[in-house]
Amino acid sequence: MSTNQKQNDVSATDRVSRRQWMQDALRAIAAGVIGAATGLMATRSKASTHVWQLDPTKCTQCGRCETACVLKPSAVRAVHAYDMCGYCKLCGGYHHPQAKRIDSAAENQLCPTGAIQRTFIENPFYEYTIIEERCIGCAVCVKGCSQFGNGSLFLQVRHDRCVNCNECAIAVACPADAFLRVPTEHPYLLKGQRNEDTV
Amino acid sequence: MKHGTVWMVLAGIVAFVGTLVWQGRPRQPAQQVANPAQAAEERILSYNRQIEELSQIDPALVLYRETHAWTPEGLDSVTAIAVDDTDHIYAGGGNTVVIMDAQKNMLRQISLEDNVSCLAVDEQQNLYVGSTHMVYRVDKHATEAQRFADLGADAIITSIAVVGDAVFVANASSRTVQKFNPDGILELVIDGKTGLQDTTGFVIPSPYFDIAPGQGGTLWIVNPGRHRLEEYNLNGERITAWPEQSGMRVESFCGCCNPTHIARLGDGSIVTSEKGVPRIKVYTSRGRFIGVVATPDDFDSHDVSLDLAVDANDRILVADPYRSQIRIFEWND
Numbered sequence: 119m120s121t122n123q124k125q126n127d128v129s130a131t132d133r134v135s136r137r138q139w140m141q142d143a144l145r146a147i148a149a150g151v152i153g154a155a156t157g158l159m160a161t162r163s164k165a166s167t168h169v170w171q172l173d174p175t176k177c178t179q180c181g182r183c184e185t186a187c188v189l190k191p192s193a194v195r196a197v198h199a200y201d202m203c204g205y206c207k208l209c210g211g212y213h214h215p216q217a218k219r220i221d222s223a224a225e226n227q228l229c230p231t232g233a234i235q236r237t238f239i240e241n242p243f244y245e246y247t248i249i250e251e252r253c254i255g256c257a258v259c260v261k262g263c264s265q266f267g268n269g270s271l272f273l274q275v276r277h278d279r280c281v282n283c284n285e286c287a288i289a290v291a292c293p294a295d296a297f298l299r300v301p302t303e304h305p306y307l308l309k310g311q312r313n314e315d316t317v
Numbered sequence: 318m319k320h321g322t323v324w325m326v327l328a329g330i331v332a333f334v335g336t337l338v339w340q341g342r343p344r345q346p347a348q349q350v351a352n353p354a355q356a357a358e359e360r361i362l363s364y365n366r367q368i369e370e371l372s373q374i375d376p377a378l379v380l381y382r383e384t385h386a387w388t389p390e391g392l393d394s395v396t397a398i399a400v401d402d403t404d405h406i407y408a409g410g411g412n413t414v415v416i417m418d419a420q421k422n423m424l425r426q427i428s429l430e431d432n433v434s435c436l437a438v439d440e441q442q443n444l445y446v447g448s449t450h451m452v453y454r455v456d457k458h459a460t461e462a463q464r465f466a467d468l469g470a471d472a473i474i475t476s477i478a479v480v481g482d483a484v485f486v487a488n489a490s491s492r493t494v495q496k497f498n499p500d501g502i503l504e505l506v507i508d509g510k511t512g513l514q515d516t517t518g519f520v521i522p523s524p525y526f527d528i529a530p531g532q533g534g535t536l537w538i539v540n541p542g543r544h545r546l547e548e549y550n551l552n553g554e555r556i557t558a559w560p561e562q563s564g565m566r567v568e569s570f571c572g573c574c575n576p577t578h579i580a581r582l583g584d585g586s587i588v589t590s591e592k593g594v595p596r597i598k599v600y601t602s603r604g605r606f607i608g609v610v611a612t613p614d615d616f617d618s619h620d621v622s623l624d625l626a627v628d629a630n631d632r633i634l635v636a637d638p639y640r641s642q643i644r645i646f647e648w649n650d
Contacts, residue, residue, distance in 0.1 A: 181357040204522020206542065206573040208563065210593065215367040216565055230360060242520055242542065258360055265368065265619055266572035266593035268523045 168299040170286045171307050174272035176296035179261035183273055184254050186291035193280040194255035194273050194288065196233070196248050199310030202270035205243040210266025211259040212236055212246055228262050230254070250276075270310065277305050371594050372613040374567055380599070380608035381633065383615065385645040390423050391415045395643055398636040399436040399444075400626040407444060408636065408643055409433030414446060414455070419628075425460055429453060435624070437477035437484075445484060447474035452486055452501075466501045475526040476578075480536055483551060487538070489526040492519045494538055496553070507553040509540060525577040525592070525622065532585035532602065539579055544570035546579065546587060546604070559604025567598070568606035580625035580633070588633055590623035597623065597635065597646070610646050611635070 172183070172194060183194035208220045212234050217226035222236050233252035237245045248271075255273060263271035275288075289297030300307065389395065389408045397409035404419040412432050416425040427446075435447035444455040446462060450472035453462035468474060468488055476487040483504070484497045496505035509518035519526065520542025527539045535556060536549045544563035548556045565571050572593035580588045585602040588610065595618070597610035610633055613619070617639050624636040633646045 179361065181361040182354075184357045185354040204542070204573050206522045208571070208573065210573055215364070215371055215571075228364070241517055256357055256360055258364055261361065261364055268573070 169282050169305050171275050171300040172273050173296045173307050176294045178294045179257040182291045183288050184256045186288040188287050192255040195253045195276050197274045198248050199270045202268045202310040204268050207242040211263030211271045228258055272309050374612045378609045381610040381646040382649045384647045386642045388641050389415050391426050394638050394641045395636045396638045397433050397436045398624050398626045398634055399438050400628045401438040401442050404628045407436050409436050435476045437479050439479040445477045447477050466497050473524050476528045478528045478530050480530045487526045487528045489521045489524045492521045505553050522574045525574050527578045529579045529581050541574035577622050578625045580627045582627055582631050588625050590625055595621050
Protein backbone atom coordinates (compact mmCIF):
# COMPACT_ATOMS: atom_id res chain seq x y z
CA MET A 119 0.00 0.00 0.00
CA SER A 120 1.39 3.29 -1.05
CA THR A 121 1.61 6.22 1.30
CA ASN A 122 -1.02 8.12 -0.70
CA GLN A 123 -3.51 5.28 -0.40
CA LYS A 124 -2.99 5.18 3.37
CA GLN A 125 -3.61 8.93 3.58
CA ASN A 126 -6.81 8.58 1.51
CA ASP A 127 -8.12 5.80 3.80
CA VAL A 128 -7.38 7.86 6.92
CA SER A 129 -9.15 10.83 5.31
CA ALA A 130 -12.15 8.68 4.55
CA THR A 131 -12.19 7.43 8.12
CA ASP A 132 -11.85 11.00 9.38
CA ARG A 133 -14.73 12.18 7.15
CA VAL A 134 -17.01 9.49 8.51
CA SER A 135 -15.92 10.26 12.03
CA ARG A 136 -16.60 14.01 11.55
CA ARG A 137 -20.03 13.35 10.10
CA GLN A 138 -20.74 11.08 13.00
CA TRP A 139 -19.53 13.75 15.38
CA MET A 140 -21.78 16.31 13.76
CA GLN A 141 -24.76 14.00 14.08
CA ASP A 142 -23.96 13.33 17.70
CA ALA A 143 -23.55 17.01 18.36
CA LEU A 144 -26.87 17.87 16.75
CA ARG A 145 -28.57 15.12 18.72
CA ALA A 146 -27.03 16.48 21.90
CA ILE A 147 -28.14 20.00 21.10
CA ALA A 148 -31.65 18.83 20.27
CA ALA A 149 -31.79 16.84 23.47
CA GLY A 150 -30.50 19.84 25.37
CA VAL A 151 -33.11 22.12 23.84
CA ILE A 152 -35.90 19.68 24.59
CA GLY A 153 -34.64 19.21 28.12
CA ALA A 154 -34.32 22.92 28.70
CA ALA A 155 -37.76 23.58 27.23
CA THR A 156 -39.25 20.86 29.39
CA GLY A 157 -37.51 22.24 32.44
CA LEU A 158 -38.64 25.77 31.61
CA MET A 159 -42.20 24.64 31.13
CA ALA A 160 -42.08 22.72 34.36
CA THR A 161 -40.73 25.77 36.17
CA ARG A 162 -43.21 28.09 34.53
CA SER A 163 -46.15 25.86 35.28
CA LYS A 164 -45.03 25.59 38.89
CA ALA A 165 -44.65 29.37 39.22
CA SER A 166 -47.91 30.17 37.49
CA THR A 167 -50.11 28.22 39.88
CA HIS A 168 -50.00 31.17 42.27
CA VAL A 169 -49.44 34.89 41.87
CA TRP A 170 -48.92 37.78 44.26
CA GLN A 171 -51.87 39.88 45.31
CA LEU A 172 -52.69 42.58 47.82
CA ASP A 173 -55.49 42.07 50.34
CA PRO A 174 -57.31 45.42 50.34
CA THR A 175 -58.81 44.75 53.76
CA LYS A 176 -55.34 44.69 55.30
CA CYS A 177 -53.84 47.57 53.33
CA THR A 178 -52.84 50.59 55.45
CA GLN A 179 -52.00 52.86 52.49
CA CYS A 180 -48.37 53.29 53.59
CA GLY A 181 -47.16 54.25 50.11
CA ARG A 182 -44.56 51.48 49.76
CA CYS A 183 -46.33 49.76 46.87
CA GLU A 184 -45.24 52.71 44.77
CA THR A 185 -41.55 52.50 45.63
CA ALA A 186 -40.72 48.93 46.62
CA CYS A 187 -41.80 47.22 43.37
CA VAL A 188 -38.99 46.18 41.00
CA LEU A 189 -41.00 47.76 38.18
CA LYS A 190 -41.07 51.50 37.67
CA PRO A 191 -43.85 52.50 37.79
CA SER A 192 -45.12 49.85 40.14
CA ALA A 193 -47.29 46.90 39.10
CA VAL A 194 -49.69 47.97 41.85
CA ARG A 195 -52.42 50.30 40.67
CA ALA A 196 -55.59 51.78 42.10
CA VAL A 197 -58.85 50.04 41.22
CA HIS A 198 -62.34 51.46 41.58
CA ALA A 199 -65.33 49.39 42.73
CA TYR A 200 -68.07 51.44 41.12
CA ASP A 201 -70.82 49.53 42.87
CA MET A 202 -69.46 50.77 46.20
CA CYS A 203 -68.92 54.37 45.14
CA GLY A 204 -71.22 57.14 46.31
CA TYR A 205 -70.49 59.26 43.20
CA CYS A 206 -70.00 62.18 45.56
CA LYS A 207 -69.50 65.73 44.39
CA LEU A 208 -66.94 66.16 47.16
CA CYS A 209 -64.84 63.01 46.88
CA GLY A 210 -62.34 62.17 49.63
CA GLY A 211 -60.27 60.18 47.16
CA TYR A 212 -60.21 62.93 44.56
CA HIS A 213 -60.11 66.19 46.50
CA HIS A 214 -57.50 67.42 48.92
CA PRO A 215 -58.79 67.34 52.51
CA GLN A 216 -58.33 71.11 52.54
CA ALA A 217 -59.37 71.82 48.96
CA LYS A 218 -60.36 75.44 48.49
CA ARG A 219 -63.03 74.59 45.96
CA ILE A 220 -64.92 71.47 45.01
CA ASP A 221 -63.82 71.33 41.41
CA SER A 222 -61.28 69.65 39.12
CA ALA A 223 -58.57 72.29 39.40
CA ALA A 224 -55.13 70.73 39.84
CA GLU A 225 -54.52 72.40 43.20
CA ASN A 226 -57.65 70.75 44.59
CA GLN A 227 -56.79 67.26 43.41
CA LEU A 228 -55.27 64.74 45.78
CA CYS A 229 -53.66 62.50 43.13
CA PRO A 230 -50.04 63.59 42.47
CA THR A 231 -50.22 62.51 38.83
CA GLY A 232 -53.78 63.52 37.97
CA ALA A 233 -54.67 59.89 37.40
CA ILE A 234 -58.34 60.21 38.38
CA GLN A 235 -60.83 61.51 35.86
CA ARG A 236 -63.90 63.24 37.28
CA THR A 237 -66.98 63.15 35.06
CA PHE A 238 -70.25 64.94 35.74
CA ILE A 239 -73.22 62.53 35.69
CA GLU A 240 -76.15 64.57 37.01
CA ASN A 241 -76.41 67.07 39.81
CA PRO A 242 -74.83 66.40 42.30
CA PHE A 243 -73.27 63.09 41.17
CA TYR A 244 -69.82 62.61 39.64
CA GLU A 245 -68.09 59.48 38.37
CA TYR A 246 -64.43 58.86 39.15
CA THR A 247 -62.30 56.77 36.78
CA ILE A 248 -58.69 55.68 37.27
CA ILE A 249 -56.46 56.52 34.30
CA GLU A 250 -54.19 53.50 34.65
CA GLU A 251 -51.35 54.85 32.52
CA ARG A 252 -50.90 57.67 35.00
CA CYS A 253 -51.46 55.74 38.24
CA ILE A 254 -48.28 55.09 40.22
CA GLY A 255 -49.89 53.10 43.04
CA CYS A 256 -49.12 55.72 45.70
CA ALA A 257 -52.37 54.93 47.60
CA VAL A 258 -53.16 58.53 48.51
CA CYS A 259 -56.57 58.31 46.82
CA VAL A 260 -57.23 55.03 48.63
CA LYS A 261 -56.41 56.71 51.91
CA GLY A 262 -58.78 59.60 51.21
CA CYS A 263 -61.59 57.32 50.06
CA SER A 264 -61.19 55.10 53.11
CA GLN A 265 -61.12 58.10 55.45
CA PHE A 266 -64.16 59.97 54.16
CA GLY A 267 -65.92 57.77 51.64
CA ASN A 268 -67.13 54.23 51.14
CA GLY A 269 -63.69 52.70 50.54
CA SER A 270 -64.49 52.01 46.89
CA LEU A 271 -60.93 52.87 45.78
CA PHE A 272 -58.34 50.21 46.59
CA LEU A 273 -55.01 48.83 45.38
CA GLN A 274 -54.39 45.67 43.40
CA VAL A 275 -51.36 44.02 41.79
CA ARG A 276 -52.06 44.21 38.06
CA HIS A 277 -51.05 40.94 36.45
CA ASP A 278 -50.67 42.44 33.01
CA ARG A 279 -47.61 44.15 34.50
CA CYS A 280 -46.46 42.05 37.45
CA VAL A 281 -43.49 39.76 36.70
CA ASN A 282 -44.42 37.54 39.64
CA CYS A 283 -41.04 37.52 41.39
CA ASN A 284 -40.31 34.58 43.61
CA GLU A 285 -39.85 37.02 46.45
CA CYS A 286 -42.07 40.04 45.90
CA ALA A 287 -40.19 43.17 46.99
CA ILE A 288 -43.41 44.90 48.02
CA ALA A 289 -44.47 41.90 50.10
CA VAL A 290 -41.15 42.17 51.95
CA ALA A 291 -41.61 45.91 52.52
CA CYS A 292 -45.32 45.78 53.38
CA PRO A 293 -45.80 46.71 57.07
CA ALA A 294 -49.34 45.33 57.14
CA ASP A 295 -48.48 41.87 55.84
CA ALA A 296 -51.14 42.46 53.20
CA PHE A 297 -49.43 40.55 50.38
CA LEU A 298 -50.20 36.91 49.76
CA ARG A 299 -50.09 34.28 47.05
CA VAL A 300 -53.41 33.62 45.37
CA PRO A 301 -54.31 30.99 42.74
CA THR A 302 -53.91 32.12 39.15
CA GLU A 303 -57.53 31.21 38.55
CA HIS A 304 -58.53 33.98 40.98
CA PRO A 305 -55.71 36.50 40.74
CA TYR A 306 -57.60 39.51 42.16
CA LEU A 307 -59.02 40.26 45.61
CA LEU A 308 -61.76 42.69 44.74
CA LYS A 309 -64.08 44.81 46.78
CA GLY A 310 -67.76 45.11 45.94
CA GLN A 311 -69.35 42.78 43.43
CA ARG A 312 -67.01 43.61 40.60
CA ASN A 313 -66.11 40.76 38.25
CA GLU A 314 -62.44 39.94 37.69
CA ASP A 315 -63.01 40.11 33.95
CA THR A 316 -63.77 43.80 34.19
CA VAL A 317 -60.46 44.74 35.82
CA MET B 318 1.26 90.82 7.64
CA LYS B 319 -0.08 93.85 9.37
CA HIS B 320 -0.10 94.08 13.15
CA GLY B 321 -3.89 94.43 13.18
CA THR B 322 -4.34 91.25 11.30
CA VAL B 323 -2.03 89.42 13.69
CA TRP B 324 -3.91 90.70 16.72
CA MET B 325 -7.20 89.81 15.15
CA VAL B 326 -6.04 86.26 14.48
CA LEU B 327 -4.63 85.98 17.99
CA ALA B 328 -7.88 87.28 19.47
CA GLY B 329 -9.81 84.76 17.41
CA ILE B 330 -7.58 81.94 18.65
CA VAL B 331 -7.90 83.09 22.27
CA ALA B 332 -11.68 83.36 21.94
CA PHE B 333 -11.85 79.93 20.36
CA VAL B 334 -9.70 78.33 23.08
CA GLY B 335 -11.58 80.24 25.77
CA THR B 336 -14.86 78.96 24.46
CA LEU B 337 -13.57 75.40 24.48
CA VAL B 338 -12.30 75.77 28.05
CA TRP B 339 -15.59 77.39 29.17
CA GLN B 340 -17.69 74.69 27.62
CA GLY B 341 -15.51 71.96 29.05
CA ARG B 342 -15.53 73.31 32.60
CA PRO B 343 -16.69 71.00 35.36
CA ARG B 344 -20.34 71.76 36.03
CA GLN B 345 -22.62 71.57 39.06
CA PRO B 346 -24.72 68.43 38.91
CA ALA B 347 -28.29 68.97 37.81
CA GLN B 348 -30.80 69.59 40.57
CA GLN B 349 -30.83 66.45 42.65
CA VAL B 350 -33.92 64.35 42.19
CA ALA B 351 -35.57 63.61 45.49
CA ASN B 352 -35.39 60.03 46.67
CA PRO B 353 -38.62 58.47 45.30
CA ALA B 354 -39.17 56.51 48.50
CA GLN B 355 -38.87 59.67 50.57
CA ALA B 356 -41.19 61.51 48.21
CA ALA B 357 -43.80 58.78 48.49
CA GLU B 358 -43.52 58.71 52.26
CA GLU B 359 -43.76 62.49 52.40
CA ARG B 360 -46.92 62.36 50.29
CA ILE B 361 -48.63 60.09 52.81
CA LEU B 362 -47.30 62.09 55.76
CA SER B 363 -48.54 65.29 54.17
CA TYR B 364 -52.02 63.80 53.88
CA ASN B 365 -51.92 62.69 57.50
CA ARG B 366 -50.82 66.17 58.58
CA GLN B 367 -53.80 67.72 56.80
CA ILE B 368 -56.16 65.34 58.55
CA GLU B 369 -54.50 66.14 61.86
CA GLU B 370 -55.00 69.84 61.20
CA LEU B 371 -58.67 69.18 60.53
CA SER B 372 -58.86 67.21 63.75
CA GLN B 373 -57.44 70.00 65.88
CA ILE B 374 -60.18 71.63 67.92
CA ASP B 375 -59.79 74.65 70.17
CA PRO B 376 -60.33 73.34 73.74
CA ALA B 377 -62.45 76.40 74.44
CA LEU B 378 -65.05 75.02 72.04
CA VAL B 379 -65.40 71.72 73.90
CA LEU B 380 -68.45 72.14 76.13
CA TYR B 381 -69.01 68.54 77.26
CA ARG B 382 -67.03 65.87 79.09
CA GLU B 383 -67.35 62.11 79.14
CA THR B 384 -68.80 60.83 82.39
CA HIS B 385 -69.73 57.20 81.75
CA ALA B 386 -68.68 54.41 79.42
CA TRP B 387 -69.59 50.76 79.57
CA THR B 388 -70.22 47.69 77.48
CA PRO B 389 -73.83 46.57 77.97
CA GLU B 390 -74.38 43.07 79.22
CA GLY B 391 -75.55 40.75 76.46
CA LEU B 392 -74.10 42.75 73.57
CA ASP B 393 -70.89 42.09 71.66
CA SER B 394 -71.15 45.36 69.79
CA VAL B 395 -73.14 48.57 70.11
CA THR B 396 -74.35 50.08 66.86
CA ALA B 397 -77.71 51.63 67.75
CA ILE B 398 -79.08 53.47 70.74
CA ALA B 399 -82.29 55.11 71.95
CA VAL B 400 -83.64 56.50 75.22
CA ASP B 401 -87.29 56.76 76.30
CA ASP B 402 -89.02 59.35 78.47
CA THR B 403 -88.23 57.38 81.63
CA ASP B 404 -84.52 57.29 80.75
CA HIS B 405 -84.53 53.61 79.97
CA ILE B 406 -81.69 52.90 77.59
CA TYR B 407 -82.18 50.73 74.48
CA ALA B 408 -79.00 49.48 72.86
CA GLY B 409 -78.68 47.32 69.76
CA GLY B 410 -75.84 45.32 68.32
CA GLY B 411 -75.72 42.23 66.15
CA ASN B 412 -79.22 40.77 66.19
CA THR B 413 -79.88 41.68 69.82
CA VAL B 414 -81.47 44.60 71.63
CA VAL B 415 -81.00 45.07 75.36
CA ILE B 416 -83.07 47.39 77.51
CA MET B 417 -81.52 48.89 80.64
CA ASP B 418 -82.66 51.25 83.34
CA ALA B 419 -80.81 54.47 84.02
CA GLN B 420 -78.52 52.63 86.43
CA LYS B 421 -77.38 50.30 83.59
CA ASN B 422 -79.25 47.29 85.00
CA MET B 423 -80.55 45.05 82.22
CA LEU B 424 -84.34 44.78 82.15
CA ARG B 425 -85.03 42.86 78.94
CA GLN B 426 -83.24 41.28 76.02
CA ILE B 427 -84.77 40.83 72.58
CA SER B 428 -83.40 38.75 69.72
CA LEU B 429 -84.26 39.32 66.08
CA GLU B 430 -83.79 37.36 62.87
CA ASP B 431 -81.45 39.95 61.35
CA ASN B 432 -78.99 42.56 62.54
CA VAL B 433 -80.26 45.70 64.21
CA SER B 434 -79.64 48.89 62.25
CA CYS B 435 -81.60 51.48 64.25
CA LEU B 436 -83.92 51.97 67.22
CA ALA B 437 -86.70 54.35 68.25
CA VAL B 438 -89.11 54.49 71.19
CA ASP B 439 -92.53 56.14 71.35
CA GLU B 440 -94.14 57.86 74.32
CA GLN B 441 -95.74 54.60 75.49
CA GLN B 442 -92.31 52.88 75.58
CA ASN B 443 -93.10 50.77 72.55
CA LEU B 444 -89.85 50.01 70.75
CA TYR B 445 -89.35 50.12 66.98
CA VAL B 446 -86.38 48.26 65.55
CA GLY B 447 -85.02 48.69 62.03
CA SER B 448 -83.39 45.58 60.60
CA THR B 449 -82.26 45.48 56.94
CA HIS B 450 -85.60 46.01 55.13
CA MET B 451 -87.98 45.27 58.02
CA VAL B 452 -89.32 47.36 60.88
CA TYR B 453 -90.23 45.42 64.02
CA ARG B 454 -92.30 46.62 66.93
CA VAL B 455 -91.75 45.45 70.50
CA ASP B 456 -94.56 46.43 72.84
CA LYS B 457 -93.83 47.69 76.33
CA HIS B 458 -92.80 44.80 78.60
CA ALA B 459 -92.76 42.36 75.65
CA THR B 460 -89.73 40.29 74.78
CA GLU B 461 -90.72 39.32 71.28
CA ALA B 462 -90.70 41.50 68.20
CA GLN B 463 -93.69 41.76 65.86
CA ARG B 464 -93.37 42.74 62.22
CA PHE B 465 -94.53 46.33 61.78
CA ALA B 466 -93.64 47.19 58.18
CA ASP B 467 -91.76 45.60 55.32
CA LEU B 468 -90.14 48.14 53.01
CA GLY B 469 -89.16 45.61 50.33
CA ALA B 470 -86.11 43.47 49.72
CA ASP B 471 -84.03 46.33 48.31
CA ALA B 472 -84.61 48.64 51.25
CA ILE B 473 -81.82 49.73 53.57
CA ILE B 474 -83.41 51.04 56.74
CA THR B 475 -81.06 53.45 58.47
CA SER B 476 -83.22 55.30 60.97
CA ILE B 477 -86.63 55.45 62.65
CA ALA B 478 -88.30 58.38 64.40
CA VAL B 479 -91.64 58.49 66.16
CA VAL B 480 -93.47 61.83 66.10
CA GLY B 481 -96.83 61.66 67.88
CA ASP B 482 -98.41 58.49 66.53
CA ALA B 483 -96.61 58.67 63.18
CA VAL B 484 -93.66 56.37 62.58
CA PHE B 485 -91.09 57.69 60.10
CA VAL B 486 -88.60 55.31 58.52
CA ALA B 487 -85.54 56.41 56.52
CA ASN B 488 -84.71 54.19 53.54
CA ALA B 489 -81.22 54.87 52.16
CA SER B 490 -81.88 52.66 49.15
CA SER B 491 -84.83 54.63 47.81
CA ARG B 492 -83.51 57.89 49.31
CA THR B 493 -86.88 58.53 50.90
CA VAL B 494 -88.45 58.83 54.33
CA GLN B 495 -91.68 56.88 54.66
CA LYS B 496 -94.43 57.76 57.11
CA PHE B 497 -96.51 54.95 58.62
CA ASN B 498 -99.58 55.12 60.85
CA PRO B 499 -99.66 53.09 64.11
CA ASP B 500 -101.00 50.08 62.21
CA GLY B 501 -98.02 50.00 59.88
CA ILE B 502 -99.92 51.44 56.89
CA LEU B 503 -97.87 53.66 54.60
CA GLU B 504 -99.29 57.17 54.51
CA LEU B 505 -96.67 59.40 52.96
CA VAL B 506 -93.31 59.31 51.19
CA ILE B 507 -90.92 62.24 51.59
CA ASP B 508 -88.28 62.46 48.86
CA GLY B 509 -86.85 65.87 49.75
CA LYS B 510 -87.66 67.36 46.37
CA THR B 511 -89.16 70.82 46.37
CA GLY B 512 -90.24 71.31 42.81
CA LEU B 513 -87.93 73.22 40.50
CA GLN B 514 -85.90 74.57 43.42
CA ASP B 515 -84.57 71.11 44.29
CA THR B 516 -85.20 68.29 41.84
CA THR B 517 -82.63 65.92 43.38
CA GLY B 518 -83.98 65.55 46.89
CA PHE B 519 -81.96 63.57 49.38
CA VAL B 520 -78.39 62.74 48.32
CA ILE B 521 -77.33 59.52 50.04
CA PRO B 522 -73.84 58.41 48.95
CA SER B 523 -73.60 55.73 51.63
CA PRO B 524 -75.96 54.03 54.09
CA TYR B 525 -76.03 56.98 56.50
CA PHE B 526 -79.43 58.63 56.45
CA ASP B 527 -80.66 59.70 59.86
CA ILE B 528 -83.87 61.26 61.08
CA ALA B 529 -84.99 62.55 64.48
CA PRO B 530 -88.12 64.08 65.98
CA GLY B 531 -88.03 67.86 66.10
CA GLN B 532 -89.55 70.19 68.62
CA GLY B 533 -93.25 70.90 68.21
CA GLY B 534 -94.10 67.92 66.06
CA THR B 535 -91.63 68.33 63.24
CA LEU B 536 -89.12 65.92 61.73
CA TRP B 537 -85.43 66.51 61.15
CA ILE B 538 -83.93 64.70 58.18
CA VAL B 539 -80.21 64.64 57.37
CA ASN B 540 -79.32 65.22 53.73
CA PRO B 541 -75.78 63.83 54.07
CA GLY B 542 -74.62 64.26 50.49
CA ARG B 543 -75.37 67.95 50.79
CA HIS B 544 -73.98 68.19 54.35
CA ARG B 545 -77.32 69.60 55.41
CA LEU B 546 -80.09 69.16 57.97
CA GLU B 547 -83.62 69.72 56.82
CA GLU B 548 -86.73 70.18 58.98
CA TYR B 549 -90.11 68.99 57.70
CA ASN B 550 -93.65 69.18 58.96
CA LEU B 551 -95.72 66.04 59.19
CA ASN B 552 -97.10 66.61 55.70
CA GLY B 553 -93.63 66.30 54.25
CA GLU B 554 -93.18 70.01 53.52
CA ARG B 555 -89.76 71.46 54.16
CA ILE B 556 -89.67 74.17 56.81
CA THR B 557 -85.98 74.99 56.99
CA ALA B 558 -82.53 73.72 56.01
CA TRP B 559 -78.99 74.52 57.19
CA PRO B 560 -76.10 75.08 56.80
CA GLU B 561 -75.98 76.76 53.42
CA GLN B 562 -72.43 75.63 52.69
CA SER B 563 -70.26 72.67 53.57
CA GLY B 564 -66.68 73.23 54.64
CA MET B 565 -63.64 72.02 56.51
CA ARG B 566 -63.92 74.24 59.56
CA VAL B 567 -65.12 72.83 62.86
CA GLU B 568 -68.55 74.46 62.59
CA SER B 569 -69.14 72.94 59.14
CA PHE B 570 -69.63 69.43 57.76
CA CYS B 571 -67.20 67.82 55.35
CA GLY B 572 -66.48 64.39 53.86
CA CYS B 573 -68.73 62.41 51.57
CA CYS B 574 -71.74 62.08 53.81
CA ASN B 575 -72.06 63.97 57.06
CA PRO B 576 -73.53 64.29 59.58
CA THR B 577 -74.15 60.58 59.96
CA HIS B 578 -76.44 60.81 63.01
CA ILE B 579 -78.45 63.41 64.86
CA ALA B 580 -80.44 63.73 68.09
CA ARG B 581 -82.44 66.53 69.67
CA LEU B 582 -81.80 68.17 73.03
CA GLY B 583 -84.63 69.35 75.30
CA ASP B 584 -84.47 72.95 74.07
CA GLY B 585 -84.66 71.90 70.44
CA SER B 586 -80.92 72.11 69.79
CA ILE B 587 -79.49 69.45 67.50
CA VAL B 588 -76.60 67.13 68.31
CA THR B 589 -74.68 65.81 65.29
CA SER B 590 -72.06 63.10 64.82
CA GLU B 591 -69.67 62.73 61.88
CA LYS B 592 -67.39 60.10 60.42
CA GLY B 593 -64.09 60.57 58.61
CA VAL B 594 -63.06 63.19 61.13
CA PRO B 595 -65.12 61.71 63.97
CA ARG B 596 -66.62 64.39 66.18
CA ILE B 597 -69.86 65.30 67.90
CA LYS B 598 -71.17 68.87 67.91
CA VAL B 599 -74.21 70.88 68.98
CA TYR B 600 -76.14 73.45 66.95
CA THR B 601 -79.21 75.54 67.65
CA SER B 602 -82.35 74.53 65.78
CA ARG B 603 -81.59 77.35 63.33
CA GLY B 604 -78.10 76.05 62.62
CA ARG B 605 -75.89 78.26 64.78
CA PHE B 606 -72.84 76.34 65.97
CA ILE B 607 -72.83 76.11 69.77
CA GLY B 608 -69.86 73.91 70.56
CA VAL B 609 -68.21 70.51 70.56
CA VAL B 610 -69.30 67.48 72.56
CA ALA B 611 -66.50 65.07 71.60
CA THR B 612 -63.37 65.62 69.54
CA PRO B 613 -61.61 63.19 67.15
CA ASP B 614 -59.17 62.42 69.97
CA ASP B 615 -62.05 60.82 71.89
CA PHE B 616 -62.43 58.08 69.27
CA ASP B 617 -60.15 55.21 68.33
CA SER B 618 -61.00 55.05 64.64
CA HIS B 619 -61.96 57.55 61.97
CA ASP B 620 -64.30 54.99 60.45
CA VAL B 621 -66.96 54.95 63.13
CA SER B 622 -70.67 55.51 62.84
CA LEU B 623 -71.76 57.11 66.10
CA ASP B 624 -75.47 56.75 66.79
CA LEU B 625 -76.81 59.32 69.25
CA ALA B 626 -79.54 59.63 71.85
CA VAL B 627 -80.43 62.24 74.48
CA ASP B 628 -81.96 61.51 77.88
CA ALA B 629 -84.29 63.62 80.00
CA ASN B 630 -81.32 65.42 81.61
CA ASP B 631 -79.88 66.37 78.22
CA ARG B 632 -77.04 63.92 78.64
CA ILE B 633 -75.79 62.77 75.25
CA LEU B 634 -75.50 59.00 74.80
CA VAL B 635 -73.21 57.72 72.08
CA ALA B 636 -73.07 54.19 70.65
CA ASP B 637 -69.38 53.59 69.95
CA PRO B 638 -69.13 50.38 67.89
CA TYR B 639 -65.34 50.45 67.83
CA ARG B 640 -65.11 50.20 71.61
CA SER B 641 -68.42 48.31 71.90
CA GLN B 642 -69.48 50.82 74.50
CA ILE B 643 -72.23 53.21 75.39
CA ARG B 644 -70.55 56.50 76.24
CA ILE B 645 -72.27 59.39 78.01
CA PHE B 646 -71.22 63.02 77.62
CA GLU B 647 -72.50 65.71 79.98
CA TRP B 648 -72.39 69.49 79.89
CA ASN B 649 -69.11 70.60 81.38
CA ASP B 650 -69.95 73.01 84.20
